Amino acid sequence: MAYPIDRPAWASLEAARDRLAGTHLSTLFERDARRADSLCLAVDGLVYDFSRQRLDADVMAALTALAGECWVPDAIRAMFAGEPINRSERRAAWHVALRAPAGQGYPADVHAVLDDIDRFVGQVRDGSWPGFAGHAITDVVNIGIGGSDLGPRMVAQALAREPDDLRVHFAANVDPADLDGILATLDRATTLFVVTSKSFGTAETLANARAARDWLLAAAPDETAVARHFVAVSTNIPAAQAFGIERVFGFWDWVGGRFSLWSAAGLAVALARGMTVFRELLAGAHDMDNHFRQAPLAENLPVVMALLGVWNRNFLGLTGQVVVPYAHRLALFPTWLQQVEMESNGKSVTSDGDATAVATVPQVWGGEGTNAQHAFFQMLHQGTDVLSVDFILVTPTADDDRSRQLAANCLAQAAALMHGRPEAETLSGSSGDPVLAAQRSFPGNRPSSTLLLDRLDARRLGALIAAYEHKVFVQGVIWGINSFDQWGVELGKTLADDILAAWSNDDTRHLDAATRSLLDRLRRR
Numbered sequence: 428m429a430y431p432i433d434r435p436a437w438a439s440l441e442a443a444r445d446r447l448a449g450t451h452l453s454t455l456f457e458r459d460a461r462r463a464d465s466l467c468l469a470v471d472g473l474v475y476d477f478s479r480q481r482l483d484a485d486v487m488a489a490l491t492a493l494a495g496e497c498w499v500p501d502a503i504r505a506m507f508a509g510e511p512i513n514r515s516e517r518r519a520a521w522h523v524a525l526r527a528p529a530g531q532g533y534p535a536d537v538h539a540v541l542d543d544i545d546r547f548v549g550q551v552r553d554g555s556w557p558g559f560a561g562h563a564i565t566d567v568v569n570i571g572i573g574g575s576d577l578g579p580r581m582v583a584q585a586l587a588r589e590p591d592d593l594r595v596h597f598a599a600n601v602d603p604a605d606l607d608g609i610l611a612t613l614d615r616a617t618t619l620f621v622v623t624s625k626s627f628g629t630a631e632t633l634a635n636a637r638a639a640r641d642w643l644l645a646a647a648p649d650e651t652a653v654a655r656h657f658v659a660v661s662t663n664i665p666a667a668q669a670f671g672i673e674r675v676f677g678f679w680d681w682v683g684g685r686f687s688l689w690s691a692a693g694l695a696v697a698l699a700r701g702m703t704v705f706r707e708l709l710a711g712a713h714d715m716d717n718h719f720r721q722a723p724l725a726e727n728l729p730v731v732m733a734l735l736g737v738w739n740r741n742f743l744g745l746t747g748q749v750v751v752p753y754a755h756r757l758a759l760f761p762t763w764l765q766q767v768e769m770e771s772n773g774k775s776v777t778s779d780g781d782a783t784a785v786a787t788v789p790q791v792w793g794g795e796g797t798n799a800q801h802a803f804f805q806m807l808h809q810g811t812d813v814l815s816v817d818f819i820l821v822t823p824t825a826d827d828d829r830s831r832q833l834a835a836n837c838l839a840q841a842a843a844l845m846h847g848r849p850e851a852e853t854l855s856g857s858s859g860d861p862v863l864a865a866q867r868s869f870p871g872n873r874p875s876s877t878l879l880l881d882r883l884d885a886r887r888l889g890a891l892i893a894a895y896e897h898k899v900f901v902q903g904v905i906w907g908i909n910s911f912d913q914w915g916v917e918l919g920k921t922l923a924d925d926i927l928a929a930w931s932n933d934d935t936r937h938l939d940a941a942t943r944s945l946l947d948r949l950r951r952r
């Protein structure tokens with residue numbers, strides 16, 4: 428496989444980087460009056476303004492050429508065709524099949540499972556799936572971790588309604604404080620557990636599921652209650668049944684855990700927000716899939732997002748990508764995105780087994796605005812590292828003071844990052860004190876993009892999520908890595924089992940000195 432640095436466009440991009448070095452973002456706006464309109468895409472109710480990225484039209488052209496030279500269109504075709512693009516596991520990464528309408532040539536059992544979910548959701552929500560005492564279910568607890576938690580949790584929060592039709596809770600951490608804190612608020616007779624685990628082998632999830640079963644059986648008349656109060660979502664149906672769960676919603680090995688929200692792994696969302704909402708979420712993602720599949724590279728939103736990330740990471744040397752939704756309901760979006768970006772592209776070996784010749788995923792983090800302004804924005808404005816920020820803003824529905832204030836703050840932060848504050852300006856406000864003026868001034872020229880949603884509903888949310896998923900895939904293609912495996916997390920799981928065994932067997936001799944010392948301290952407590 429050729430490295431991206433061997434492509435002709437790579438050299439053009441290096442030359443463009445050198446040409447633009449020292450050119451302030453404000454200067455780029457002075458040079459091009461149409462910049463705010465030309466470096467902007469509008470797709471499916473999303474407007475993506477990337478005019479505050481440190482590039483110009485020539486850079487965009489070279490980036491688009493790089494995508495072509497790295498065979499991005501071919502990779503997109505292969506993904507939609509269900510080819511085994513997850514090469515190390517010899518599987519497709521076919522999450523697009525989960526959100527396509529029936530009859531488009533994708534596996535038919537996708538819709539059979541969706542219809543099954545639809546029936547079950549109807550039964551739980553209308554009370555015809557009662558608990559052991561004959562009462563309707565009032566609370567759903569999703570037990571899962573990683574992709575079996577972050578996506579459904581983020582979406583359930585983003586689409587929350589008051590009052591809730593059915594209350595939904597998410598327990599992921601094996602720390603008893605997580606699940607136990609939730610259970611303390613619930614009634615055993617009206618609680619339904621959804622154990623979500625692609626493998627049905629994740630230690631934390633199984634430990635929490637066992638704890639939940641013990642909690643239920645402390646009040647239930649007998650073990651038959653498990654079948655009424657537990658359902659599972661998994662590709663490993665026998666393991667779920669061995670746990671005592673009869674109602675298992677399946678999915679397929681071609682669905683990656685962090686891309687599984689669209690499968691039965693979204694059951695908690697469907698239960699809590701209703702099947703119509705869940706189907707709208709799928710439809711929104713499908714809108715974005717159609718765009719991603721058909722739009723030319725230069726007008727393709729996920730491709731452009733990916734290319735800007737490549738520019739910032741590989742040419743400007745930025746080490747971080749920050750995401751700040753100015754919407755309280757999207758507060759969990761950065762946490763969800765961390766897994767999608769960093770578990771997918773946190774790799775340093777190519778699909779062919781060679782060291783990557785270039786840096787791959789940056790650190791991805793963030794928080795909701797405006798809270799984040801009072802937490803980490805100081806570093807973004809004046810810290811020694813320059814990071815790029817994705818602002819996500821929803822057009823306010825209500826014309827009230829607070830909604831306007833929220834939106835104005837988002838625009839203000841992007842403007843401040845770009846312009847900075849020249850020393851001459853701060854001198855007058857600093858009583859002529861040059862030391863204070865130096866501390867109060869900053870150069871700006873810090874890049875950001877703004878994603879503006881016309882509304883935050885299931886359809887737009889589906890499109891937004893799908894856009895980021897595809898961005899991650901395109902970056903993986905350019906970097907030559909497999910975005911769909913996660914071998915790096917396996918070693919820690921094995922070692923945790925080993926340490927647990929050493930703890931129970933009272934034999935820590937084979938552990939390394941540092942681990943043994945800490946474990947011995949724990950055992951002596």
Ligand SMILES: O=P(O)(O)OC[C@H]1O[C@](O)(CO)[C@@H](O)[C@@H]1O
Nearest residue numbers: 572573574575624625626629684
């Ligand atoms: O759904 P499972 O099999 O319980 O896995 C949970 C998570 O664990 C991982 O395999 C590793 O963290 C993720 O990819 C996955 O989302």
